[in-house]
Amino acid sequence: MSATGKGWRDLPRGAVIEDAGNAREYLTGDWRTERPVWDEEKCINCFFCWVYCPDAAIIVKDGKVRGVDYAHCKGCGICAAECPKRVQAFTMVKEADAAAAEAKAKAEAAEKGGCC
Numbered sequence: 001m002s003a004t005g006k007g008w009r010d011l012p013r014g015a016v017i018e019d020a021g022n023a024r025e026y027l028t029g030d031w032r033t034e035r036p037v038w039d040e041e042k043c044i045n046c047f048f049c050w051v052y053c054p055d056a057a058i059i060v061k062d063g064k065v066r067g068v069d070y071a072h073c074k075g076c077g078i079c080a081a082e083c084p085k086r087v088q089a090f091t092m093v094k095e096a097d098a099a100a101a102e103a104k105a106k107a108e109a110a111e112k113g114g115c116c
Contacts (some may be wrong), residue, residue, distance in 0.1 A: 036077065047065070
């Protein structure tokens with residue numbers, strides 16, 4: 001028994017989903033080392049990415065792919081692998097490179113008087 005009065009048998013088991021449908025509560029996007037960058041111009045809305053994404057991180061609205069939910073995307077690359085080779089609407093990039101590019105774009109927009 002520990003100082004809290006609970007032994008190991010009293011602790012909740014890890015990696016157990018006790019309540020069905022609670023995955024949206026857990027933001028797992030910080031785990032990735034690579035991120036999929038989606039090119040709207042190339043996308044043919046075949047939905048292969050959406051079907052195969054194990055994290056339901058492909059955003060679909062009004063019958064079209066609209067982007068990637070980076071708060072839940074773990075960067076596995078399945079979307080890029082399943083996207084038809086003639087299309088290649090997804091490109092996997094290093095997370096650090098993507099974050100640096102976003103910061104640079106944000107700084108340039110601020111210099112030009114743009115928002116955010």
